Structures are given as C-alpha cells and as structure tokens.
Amino acid sequence: MDLQTTRKLANGIEMPIFGLGVYKMTDLQETIEAITKALQVGYRAIDTASLYDNEEQVGEAIRHSGVPRESIFVTTKVWNSDQGFDNTLRAFEVSLKKLNMDYVDLYLTHWPVEGKYAETYRAIERLYDEKLIRVPGVSNHHERHIEEVLKAAQTPPMVNQIEAHPYLSQEPLRAFCKERNIAVTAWSPLGRGGVLQDEVILEISGKYGKSPAQVVLRWHVQNDILVIPKSVTPSRIEENANIFDFELTADDMNALNGLNRNHRFGKSPENFHLYF
Numbered sequence: 001m002d003l004q005t006t007r008k009l010a011n012g013i014e015m016p017i018f019g020l021g022v023y024k025m026t027d028l029q030e031t032i033e034a035i036t037k038a039l040q041v042g043y044r045a046i047d048t049a050s051l052y053d054n055e056e057q058v059g060e061a062i063r064h065s066g067v068p069r070e071s072i073f074v075t076t077k078v079w080n081s082d083q084g085f086d087n088t089l090r091a092f093e094v095s096l097k098k099l100n101m102d103y104v105d106l107y108l109t110h111w112p113v114e115g116k117y118a119e120t121y122r123a124i125e126r127l128y129d130e131k132l133i134r135v136p137g138v139s140n141h142h143e144r145h146i147e148e149v150l151k152a153a154q155t156p157p158m159v160n161q162i163e164a165h166p167y168l169s170q171e172p173l174r175a176f177c178k179e180r181n182i183a184v185t186a187w188s189p190l191g192r193g194g195v196l197q198d199e200v201i202l203e204i205s206g207k208y209g210k211s212p213a214q215v216v217l218r219w220h221v222q223n224d225i226l227v228i229p230k231s232v233t234p235s236r237i238e239e240n241a242n243i244f245d246f247e248l249t250a251d252d253m254n255a256l257n258g259l260n261r262n263h264r265f266g267k268s269p270e271n272f273h274l275y276f
C-alpha cells in the first residue's frame with residue numbers, strides 16, 4: 001500500500017484511498033499552494049463541494065500542476081439548497097463550469113435533505129448514465145436514507161462520505177455499507193484535530209514514532225476507510241500522507257476502535273438544518 005493505492009468501487013472504477021480535503025480553503029493562492037504541494041507529494045484525490053466555494057481554484061490548481069487531469073480523482077457535491085432532480089442537474093452544470101472540466105470523478109448528495117434526497121440521487125444517476133460523472137455517491141446518509149435511495153435507484157450509490165474518526169467509529173453504518181458494496185470515506189478523519197490529544201492515541205504514537213495524526217489516518221486505512229484529511233500547511237500535507245511505512249498491530253487497532261464514544265464534531269444527518 002502507498003499514497004496512490006486505490007480501492008475498486010462497485011463499477012470497477014479505482015478510487016485513491018487517500019486524498020486532500022479542501023473545506024474552508026477559499027483564498028486562491030493558499031488553495032493552489034496546498035493542492036500543488038499535495039500533488040507533488042503524491043496525492044491523487046481532491047475532495048471539494050459547491051459549498052466550499054473553491055471549485056474554480058481546485059480546477060486551476062489541477063491544470064497548473066502538470067499532473068494529467070485523468071490521473072486525479074476529483075469529488076464534488078451538490079449543496080442542500082440545490083437539491084431535487086432539476087436543481088441538481090443545474091447545480092452540477094455550474095460546478096463543472098467552475099472546475100472547468102468536462103467530467104467529475106465522484107458526485108455526492110452533500111446531506112440528505114428530507115423530501116428531496118431520493119430525487120437528488122436520481123439526478124446523480126442521470127449524470128452517471130450520461131457519463132458526466134464516473135461514480136455516483138452520497139454523503140451523510142444513514143441506513144434509512146440509503147434504503148430510501150435504493151428504492152428508486154437503478155444504480156446504487158458506490159460511496160458514502162460520513163464523519164468518522166476514533167471518537168465516532170461508525171461501525172454499524174460501515175458494516176451496512178460494506179454489505180451493499182458501498183465504500184466509506186471519512187470526513188473530518190482527524191476529528192478536526194479534536195482527537196489528537198487523546199492519551200491512548202498519544203501512547204500509540206510514541207510507540208511507533210509516528211505523529212498522532214499519522215496513527216489516526218493509519219487506523220482508518222487499516223479499517224478499510226478512505227480518508228481526505230485537510231491541511232493547508234505544507235509540512236502537515238506531507239506528514240499526513242506518510243503512513244505507509246508502518247502497520248498498527250491488532251491490539252493497537254482494538255485500542256483505537258475502543259475509543260468510540262459516538263461523538264460528532266460536525267452536524268448529525270438526523271438533525272442538520274444547514275440552510276435549505
């Protein structure tokens with residue numbers, strides 16, 4: 001395994017298991033520098049969203065990187081106020097134009113807006129049929145949301161991007177997704193930095209001579225969870241990716257799995273009134 005290791009999704013497309021999250025990067029220069037650094041280090045996946053208001057910067061950074069577009073896996077998402085069938089198709093067109101690309105690798109329903117998310121996903125399926133996206137997916141979907149989406153879908157979602165870190169290990173939802181061949185990506189894989197002072201993590205970190213962030217990211221990868229940690233700091237972009245030269249023992253994995261306390265740093269999919 002290395003930074004460019006991929007995971008085969010339900011339709012055979014290979015998705016890098018490691019990528020850069022770019023939430024809250026809106027400054028053009030900062031975003032370009034972070035993405036350029038990440039691509040230099042070897043990252044081959046970028047996770048953005050229309051909400052992040054940086055799709056133009058992401059597109060520009062990728063074009064200027066010298067790495068071919070086809071070698072980079074680009075994810076974006078339809079925001080809550082754009083959901084429903086027609087709105088989603090329109091929102092996708094805007095995202096594509098901002099990215100200045102002719103396709104997106106993975107397109108996700110950002111949050112399951114009640115009464116709309118099944119229709120939103122139908123539009124994502126349409127985009128998949130039209131080959132404008134390579135992979136259809138969802139984000140922040142619980143079991144009941146996925147079941148609802150599956151009722152109307154011809155092509156099941158292939159990725160579910162959810163909050164996950166040692167304080168929210170999401171074991172039942174991950175098992176549910178695994179049974180349906182839906183890959184799980186962790187957002188806030190470092191708990192936005194909030195798990196990095198944990199005593200158990202610090203102890204394991206000392207044992208391997210790896211930073212707490214590296215231990216946490218390695219734990220995700222060994223649990224078959226794809227990760228998209230965010231940083232704009234060049235040394236951290238490099239540090240986060242440097243997790244392929246050690247392996248956590250079964251005991252250490254168990255100790256980390258045992259830290260779960262169902263604690264969210266973000267909103268819950270059952271209660272997220274994010275302007276829609």
Ligand code: NAD
Nearest residue numbers: 021022023047187188189190191192193213229230231236
């Ligand atoms: P994260 O867990 O990746 O934490 C990022 C923060 O951790 C950074 O801002 C920095 O302060 C700190 N950090 C990063 N590397 C570090 C290191 N090596 N050592 C110490 N501290 C370090 O949290 P995130 O940004 O919320 O999530 C990552 C990505 O997930 C986002 O950028 C975005 O792409 C995606 N996301 C998706 C959703 C969704 O609803 N689908 C929600 C939130 C985030």
